Amino acid sequence: MQVHSKDCILRAVDTSLAIKAIESSFCDYSLGNVQSGAVAHLRFQEPPGDFHLKSAHICRSPYFVVKMAGNFYRNPEYGLTSSNGVMMAFNAHTGHTICVLADDGALTDLRTALAGTIAARLIAPSPIKSLGIVGAGTQAKLHAIWVSRHLGIEHVQIWARNIERAQQLAQDLGESPFSVTVQTDLSSLSRACDLIVTTTPSQKPLITRDMIRPGLRIVAIGADSPGKTEVAKDVMAAADLILTDSTQQCLAYGECAALAPSVQTGTSSIIEIGEVLLGQRVIDLQEHSIAIVDLTGLGAQDAAIAELAIQGLSARR
Amino acid sequence: MQVHSKDCILRAVDTSLAIKAIESSFCDYSLGNVQSGAVAHLRFQEPPGDFHLKSAHICRSPYFVVKMAGNFYRNPEYGLTSSNGVMMAFNAHTGHTICVLADDGALTDLRTALAGTIAARLIAPSPIKSLGIVGAGTQAKLHAIWVSRHLGIEHVQIWARNIERAQQLAQDLGESPFSVTVQTDLSSLSRACDLIVTTTPSQKPLITRDMIRPGLRIVAIGADSPGKTEVAKDVMAAADLILTDSTQQCLAYGECAALAPSVQTGTSSIIEIGEVLLGQRVIDLQEHSIAIVDLTGLGAQDAAIAELAIQGLSARR
Structure with missing residues (x-):
């Protein structure tokens, strides 16, 4: 063998x-x-x-x-x-x-970052100036690299619960073709970035109600098992569009699990990425639309x- | 690695x-x-x-x-x-x-045969003359060898649904320290043997109601997933003692699954082998007692x- x-x-x-x-x-x-x-x-x-x-x-x-x-x-x-x-x-x-x-x-690291990149392409505004990365681990780094490369992004902002780890990541990304800054305040990052990727194993929401604004675009990859969440329920409920890797899995233990059953059952605004890529469903985002991608990881x-x-x-x- | x-x-x-x-x-x-x-x-x-x-x-x-x-x-x-x-x-x-x-x-083959041998020791009569093997695959062969060795058995009888495979197994066991005969009729084997080990993936019972007799002793190792069974429900219900590797697993998909819920809940006569080996439960078999071991395999x-x-x-x- x-x-x-x-x-x-x-x-x-x-x-x-x-x-x-x-x-x-x-x-x-x-x-x-x-x-x-x-x-x-x-x-x-x-x-x-x-x-x-x-x-x-x-x-x-x-x-x-x-x-x-x-x-x-x-x-x-x-x-x-x-x-x-x-x-x-x-x-x-x-x-x-x-x-x-x-x-x-x-x-696993690579397939997770590529899934996030594919998802980001589907909801990113165009043109896009600044990418926000929440977290400072392996997936934070990989998403900064892959999403920037595939969407032609020139500026990346990083926020992490541990500011020193965010600074370390910014330093590690020093040789990249994009500029990197560390944000000490998540609200500022949320306002300044056209697209946010959240990559932490947080067990309480980081993207909170006060950050809701027209045109908010989030790719949330951290919540992949029961108990984890990065995006507040109110933010999920405010989305015009939710994309998932597996709607069944996301409703069970992704960010979608926080949605009220009534929202879950009227799932016309929850679409699987596969359905979009296959052309079975069309997404039509306006400049002010709020869109969130919920990724839980697929076998x-x-x-x-x-x-x-x-x-x-x-x-x- | x-x-x-x-x-x-x-x-x-x-x-x-x-x-x-x-x-x-x-x-x-x-x-x-x-x-x-x-x-x-x-x-x-x-x-x-x-x-x-x-x-x-x-x-x-x-x-x-x-x-x-x-x-x-x-x-x-x-x-x-x-x-x-x-x-x-x-x-x-x-x-x-x-x-x-x-x-x-x-x-897996070895641990399965050893588990059957441990189980056989707990229910075999003493002295024991003849071991009956039902089936002609790997586990039939391994049980013939291991059970005979550990219980000092001198005669083994084999029956299989495919008589040619039974004859082939008897030939393969030709060099063993015990004598081997092939039975063409399962009822005859059941009457003639002090202990029977059933080792097939059968989906319908082989040991049937008409084979019930005082002193019947069976180790059933074939039923290890839903849909498989070697011992008829009536035979299970007639047992004075049922031993299991895991009572929970056997009730879910072993031979015990066929027992009526009323029998399942009054499980004083269903005992785990571990409980006996630990001395937590004592088994007291008389010469005429019917005892069956149900093995489903444990991680x-x-x-x-x-x-x-x-x-x-x-x-x-």
Whole structure:
């Protein structure tokens, strides 16, 4: 059985093909072409950590994929990364193992950033001047890079709950083709930016009612399991349009979960990204429209990026 | 990341320690010392196959284990085994990967046979002359070997739905220290044997009402998911004692699922093997008592056998 390392995997993934693969996975999901196993969770107390398993098969694919990933919060004390992940690919005709993708979570990081970038393109105003990034972790950095590149953005503003981490991220992004400033106040960032991407594991809303204004555009990627939220219920309710990766999953544990059942059931303004990409639904945003994207992460995205990695690795042999 | 092959793994497992490890896993399960993730299932139509994921952590263990296993029924047409499996072990303090146990399902086969052997010891009459094996697959063979060895049985009778496969198994067991005969009639086997182990994936009962007799003792290991059954409802209801690996799991999809809710709720005669091994419950079988063991397979057993394999592999380095 072959084990591929993170470096080999990342070299084998063509990022322009990757964005197309993630677009296709949104479409396949919305078309019902994806079979997903129940998500399994294990939780650890001492030291504290959590671990989950996702599995998915996209119908036409010769592979199906299992992703095993976790966060153990005290790892940095021992010089280890807190997050970690590995994928395993199987032959969808025989069930036999194909390979281990020992990517240390890098494929998940990439597919998450690409999903956010695809989403951002759908709701960003044009022209767009300034991108606001909420958070200072891996996804904050990746979204600053990918969204700026794909939307031609020249200015990025960063706010994080820990100002020092925001300053560190700004420094890390110093060589980028866009300018970076750190905002000490989230309201100011919200007013100044045409598009905001929220990337934190916050358990209480950061984008609050007082930040509602015409033309507010948010891509919220942090809330991916019960208990997490970055966007206040009032802000969600004020949206003219809500886009999701999976409406079912977002209503269960994304930002949409905060919406009143009455709003949830009259879901004409909640649309899946796959439906838009397929041309089944058209979005028509005015300059003053408020639009929010709720992303919870799909097993289909793991399967799609893993398949692309395997193809790339085979081609390099 | 280290990948261990089936041969290395099997050489590293000390089978006398393995039986103790499986006994402990029954006890840990019944004590509530095991954390198990939801079981995920994927099903494939063309070619037909099914695949499942189990995950478990036994509290005191430094490892947790994910098992990925499947059956693809047309594989023999391509010269491949229909069943296949792989385990992955993770550090329970950091979540980081420890190794891949590429055992091709051999550890699952072993732990299943050992669990059946432990169960057989608890209900077998003494002295015991003849063991009946229902089925002709891997578990039929392993149970013939392990149960005979541990109970000192000198005669084994085999019956299978496909008589040719039963004859083939008898031939394969030709070198064993016990004699083997093939029965063409299951009723005759049932009358002639002191203990019967049923090992098939049957979806309709094989041990039927007409086979009920004083002193009937059955270990049923085939029914491990919804829709499978080897022992008729009437036979289950006639039992003086029912032992389970997990009463909850057996009531959900083992042989116990066929029992009427009234029998299920008055479960004084349904006891977990772990409770018996711990001395929390005492079983007192008379010569005429009917006793049935219902085994559905536990993630804790996968975790226990994987831990033993890892210890053995480390010691050999």
